[in-house]
Amino acid sequence: MKTLVIVAHPNLTNSVVNKMWVDRLHQEEEITVHDLYAEYPDKQINVEREQQLLLEHDRIVFQFPLYWYSSPSLLKEWQDVVLTYGWAYGSEGTKLHGKEFILAISSGGPEAAYQAGGYNHYSMSELTKPFQATANLTGMRFLPTFATQGVRMLSNEQLRESAESLVRYLKSSF
Template identity: 50%
Template sequence: MKTLVIVTHPNIEASNWNKAWVQELQKHDDITIHELYKTYPDENIDVSKEQQLIESHDRIIFQYPLFWYSTPPLLKKWFDQVLLYGWAYGPDATKIKGKEIGVAISTYGTEASYQATGFNRFTLQEILRPVEALAHFISATYLPHFSLNDTSDVTEERLAKSSKDYIHHIKTVKPAVVHS
């Protein structure tokens, strides 16, 4: 399975976690890394290039830090510009149908803060519903997310374990069973 990881961090050099994840991803030939902010520092997205990248991969993982309970701005812009009618959705759109889409997300808050009774009042699964809805709308299969919480707690051991866990997740995650 060919996997594309679309990394969207506006300042990845300042992020121990996202930078460590990318460094671990680089060790795997079967994973393509595509860093949006490095590719498009002017935010002028090459739609055709992006669509070709998506078409040539089976699994797409969006890696980003949680930004105000959403994606970083460039990823939202990417969704708006790349996932076009007639290509990603619509009666004759088949380019993404059946592909797998997932999210790898890092948060400053603790795991406990992303619970119904926690500080943020919502789980990450609830916060990621828009991406899940997007996947459904474009006839892709949504994968369970990978997350790392409490990114203020940085140790070499935690960085290494998280990076290994992330790779394992990307390579083994299966779609969640949906019950009707």
């Protein structure tokens, strides 16, 4: 299965976990790592190229740190311009039908902060409903989210294990 990991981190070089994930994913032949902020520093997205990448892969992954309860802005812009009516959705927009869709999310806050009664009041699943809706609209199969939370409190060994876990997860069958 060919997997496309679309990385959206506006400052990947200073990231702890997302950079480690990217470095580890680059070691896998069947995984294509596509860094939006490196590819489009001017934020001018090449729609045809992006759509071609999607067509060439079976599993699509959005990897990002949780920013203000969503993704960094370039990933939202990417969705707006790449997932177009008549291509990704609508009566003739079937190009993504049958593909698998996964979110790989990191958060600074611990898992306990993302639940009813927690600091943020909402679970990660509740906060990612718009991504689930996108998968539904485009005919992709939404798979469970891979999340590493509380990254500020993790040791280097725990961060490395997170990267290994992500690789195992993305290579698994569902």
